[in-house]
Amino acid sequence: MSTMSQRSHLTVSKAWRVVGRLEGSQTQAEVAQLIVVSQSLISRIRNRFLETGSVQAEDQDKVVDGQQRPMKIVI
Helix, strand or coil: CCCCCCCCEEEHHHHHHHHHHHHCCCCHHHHHHHHCCCHHHHHHHHHHHHHHCCCCCHHHHCEECCEECCCEEEC
């Protein structure tokens, strides 16, 4: 199974762990290999964090039909 051809879903807590590992001086490639996702996904999480201070998309917190959306990062 290739991670390159599939869409990746990371929980918010896992995305924050990615940020923590990057701030702890691990490379994007090391983190990607550790959690078995593409390096480009790690890069997008890092860029979103640097731009917004969050790992979640802006619409992630919206309530739809009285229910909060599941907390997942889809990149």
